Amino acid sequence: MTPAIELRGVTKRFLTPSGGVYTALHDLNMSVEPGEFCSVVGPTGCGKSTTLALISGLEPASEGEVDVFGKPVAGIADGIGYVFQSDAVFPWKTVLGNVAAGPRYHGASNRDASERARDWIARVGLAGFEDRYPYQLSGGMRKRVALAQSLINSPRILLMDEPFSALDVQTRTLMENELLSLWSASSASVVFVTHDLEEAISLSDRVFVITAGPGTVKSTYKVDLPRPRNVAEIRFEPRFVAIYEEIWKDLRDEVLVSYERQKRGAA
Amino acid sequence: MSVRSAARLNRVSAPTQPADRSGSDLAAARQKQAGRRRLNVLGGRVLVAVVVLGGWELGSRIGVIDKFFWSQPSEIASTLWRWFTEGTDLGPLWEQVLVTMEETVGGFLVGSVLGVIFGVVLGRNRLLADVLGPYIKGANAIPRVVVGALFAVSLGLDIRAKIATAAVLVFFVVFFNAFQGVREVDRNLIANARILGADNRRLTTEIIIPSALSWIAASLHTSFGLALVGAVVGELFGATEGIGELIYLSKNLFDTAGVFAGMALLAATALVAEALITALEDRLIRWRPPVATEVRI
Ligand SMILES: Nc1ncnc2c1ncn2[C@@H]1O[C@H](COP(=O)(O)OP(=O)(O)O)[C@@H](O)[C@H]1O
Ligand SMILES: [Mg+2]
Numbered sequence: 184m185t186p187a188i189e190l191r192g193v194t195k196r197f198l199t200p201s202g203g204v205y206t207a208l209h210d211l212n213m214s215v216e217p218g219e220f221c222s223v224v225g226p227t228g229c230g231k232s233t234t235l236a237l238i239s240g241l242e243p244a245s246e247g248e249v250d251v252f253g254k255p256v257a258g259i260a261d262g263i264g265y266v267f268q269s270d271a272v273f274p275w276k277t278v279l280g281n282v283a284a285g286p287r288y289h290g291a292s293n294r295d296a297s298e299r300a301r302d303w304i305a306r307v308g309l310a311g312f313e314d315r316y317p318y319q320l321s322g323g324m325r326k327r328v329a330l331a332q333s334l335i336n337s338p339r340i341l342l343m344d345e346p347f348s349a350l351d352v353q354t355r356t357l358m359e360n361e362l363l364s365l366w367s368a369s370s371a372s373v374v375f376v377t378h379d380l381e382e383a384i385s386l387s388d389r390v391f392v393i394t395a396g397p398g399t400v401k402s403t404y405k406v407d408l409p410r411p412r413n414v415a416e417i418r419f420e421p422r423f424v425a426i427y428e429e430i431w432k433d434l435r436d437e438v439l440v441s442y443e444r445q446k447r448g449a450a
Numbered sequence: 451m452s453v454r455s456a457a458r459l460n461r462v463s464a465p466t467q468p469a470d471r472s473g474s475d476l477a478a479a480r481q482k483q484a485g486r487r488r489l490n491v492l493g494g495r496v497l498v499a500v501v502v503l504g505g506w507e508l509g510s511r512i513g514v515i516d517k518f519f520w521s522q523p524s525e526i527a528s529t530l531w532r533w534f535t536e537g538t539d540l541g542p543l544w545e546q547v548l549v550t551m552e553e554t555v556g557g558f559l560v561g562s563v564l565g566v567i568f569g570v571v572l573g574r575n576r577l578l579a580d581v582l583g584p585y586i587k588g589a590n591a592i593p594r595v596v597v598g599a600l601f602a603v604s605l606g607l608d609i610r611a612k613i614a615t616a617a618v619l620v621f622f623v624v625f626f627n628a629f630q631g632v633r634e635v636d637r638n639l640i641a642n643a644r645i646l647g648a649d650n651r652r653l654t655t656e657i658i659i660p661s662a663l664s665w666i667a668a669s670l671h672t673s674f675g676l677a678l679v680g681a682v683v684g685e686l687f688g689a690t691e692g693i694g695e696l697i698y699l700s701k702n703l704f705d706t707a708g709v710f711a712g713m714a715l716l717a718a719t720a721l722v723a724e725a726l727i728t729a730l731e732d733r734l735i736r737w738r739p740p741v742a743t744e745v746r747i
Contacts, residue, residue: 239645241641241644241645259644259645261647263645264645265641265642265645267638267641267642269638270638271636271638271639271641271642272642273639273642273643273656273657273660274737274738275660275661275663275664275737276737277737284643284646284648284656285646285647288643288646288647288648288649288652289647316736316737316738317737318737318738318739319739332642332646333645333646336646336647
């Protein structure tokens with residue numbers, strides 16, 4: 184079976200404002216199966232967001248190949264959903280306008296798009312908020328809008344960049360469970376970026392650990408916890424704790440490296 | 451904007467927060483306080499008018515202020531009354547006001563639309579912006595009211611000359627704001643729209659222009675004021691009607707009361723326009739949080 188996403192020997196370099204070259208990713212290999220939920224963890228600045236940008240086609244790779252469903256990525260392809268790290272809902276559109284944007288861009292009539300948008304707004308628990316502007320919503324509600332905005336296009340691949348990191352713990356657990364139920368009703372492959380190992384394990388089938396920059400996959404872990412899962416409870420199970428300890432040993436070294444570097448950079 | 455935005459905010463939060471007893475007490479006290487404040491403000495305003503106008507009137511009566519050069523409020527009022535009841539030397543008063551308004555609004559619309567178009571196109575096209583940049587900056591450096599003279603020659607006494615003058619003044623303000631607005635569009639929003647499937651046209655109409663509009667909306671007050679300046683200057687350079695022409699005529703007759711009366715008309719017109727602009731601005735940026743600390747004069 185062709186993997187949903189495959190990165191082979193991918194290197195990404197950026198030109199820095201001072202004219203130098205910064206290598207964000209180096210020789211990264213990763214593959215995600217159709218319908219698989221994968222998480223990417225690693226210290227800040229290791230290239231997690233960059234990896235998503237490469238898969239989405241927003242950024243080209245400097246070296247190596249990025250394939251989506253067996254085809255090389257060249258520009259933004261259809262069938263990809265992307266929940267950005269920072270708020271990216273349109274502030275001048277209402278909740279309804281934001282969620283209806285995708286179908287409209289794909290040629291649906293306004294009525295059709297609104298109808299589908301209402302359905303998705305209800306599914307993410309925002310029924311009754313259709314006419315509000317983003318500034319009138321809480322951070323969690325804005326994330327729900329972003330989620331509905333992406334999912335309404337029925338993406339085959341959903342990229343999520345630390346979507347819940349700005350939320351309080353309760354809201355976050357709620358959203359994680361909702362994400363799992365929405366995902367299981369779809370057949371999408373998910374690449375979920377987070378710096379929170381607990382979140383990564385409780386959501387995923389597999390976890391990729393990325394090294395401190397330049398990023399490359401250090402190791403991959405299978406999470407063999409049964410589904411459906413309840414994110415609030417799963418973290419107390421012995422198997423979860425065992426997996427956590429195993430991955431954390433690996434991740435800790437990278438976090439330390441990154442931390443030392445930052446300290447030196449700041450000094 | 452502040453009052454209407456506050457109303458908006460209430461509409462949103464009202465159904466979710468049933469006010470309890472202490473809450474309604476607090477609201478009543480707050481309302482009482484606001485009422486008293488409004489009264490104070492109004493009283494203060496009347497006081498300022500009485501002191502300034504009364505002082506002026508008194509000064510000119512006892513001869514401290516030269517009535518020939520500085521006129522006096524009672525004379526200005528009687529001039530206004532005469533214009534109002536008997537019409538001006540140029541015809542009925544409302545016609546003069548209407549003509550100036552037409553020129554102002556016309557210039558405002560033409561200048562804004564052109565400003566937005568140029569701003570968006572140049573903001574989207576790096577090469578074009580680099581090529582035209584110095585020329586636009588140079589043109590902007592010229593005291594622009596002088597183009598009124600040019601238009602007076604080329605377009606004559608026609609209303610188009612005034613609209614063109616007003617439009618030129620408005621254009622640059624709107625252009626620079628639109629340009630900046632396009633340049634400052636959040637990269638994330640563009641990325642999001644592209645991922646969601648927006649093509650270039652959609653990107654322009656749904657992301658770039660709304661983002662630029664919030665910048666432009668901020669400049670509406672300034673640009674409408676400039677449109678009025680353009681219309682009046684255009685009339686000074688040659689016209690057959692309008693408030694500017696009325697002022698020009700009075701000046702030639704050494705009728706300072708007429709000049710002041712014209713100014714009062716302009717001020718009244720500007721105030722009405724100001725209210726309209728505020729309403730327009732409110733519509734354009736309804737999606738923005740109301741600014742609680744906003745002070746509007
Ligand atoms: N457009 C860019 N230009 C220059 N450097 C960049 C750019 N985008 C990211 N980087 C750098 O690449 C590294 C990885 O960034 P990123 O992928 O955002 O990390 P994270 O893992 O925190 O998401 C960082 O050091 C960042 O400074
Ligand atoms: Mg990131």
